[in-house]
Amino acid sequence: MVTVRRLLDSKKKGYWSVAPDVTAYEALQIMADRDVGALLVVSERTLLGIFTERDYSRKVILKGRSSKDTPVRDLMTESVYCVTPEDTMEHCMDVMDSNHVRHLPVLEQGNLVGIVSIRDVVNMIIGEREATIEDLKQYISG
DSSP: OOBHHHHHHHSOSSOOEEOTTSBHHHHHHHHHHHTOSEEEEEETTEEEEEEEHHHHIIIIITTTOOTTTOBGGGTSBOSOOOBOTTSBHHHHHHHHHHHTOSEEEEEETTEEEEEEEHHHHHHHHHHHHHHHHHHHHHHHHO
């Protein structure tokens, strides 16, 4: 089974994060520049929460707040589901599906080491299945 560690090894290293006092506007600019749908909210290397496009749309736009005046700390999701590098892609899919989340921070011994998205997980699973199919074709054809 494919693990989160293998997925992280195949990705660019690191993750994008912001401090809790950054405005929603600044966070959205980073998300647009980096082409990501979520930022981890970190203070002194501690994961405080996650700020997603969904947080923005539901907690700024629909509530009539100003993105230039509202800090991420007021908008972020504080209850964050996390995984470890030893978890499998199937486990990630289960956590994402049952909790309706698209991003999972990765913690190793309490330290933040990365983030996986639904896109990452799906692409890894598809890649593995394609490799298995190719192996079976090679086996059958001798």
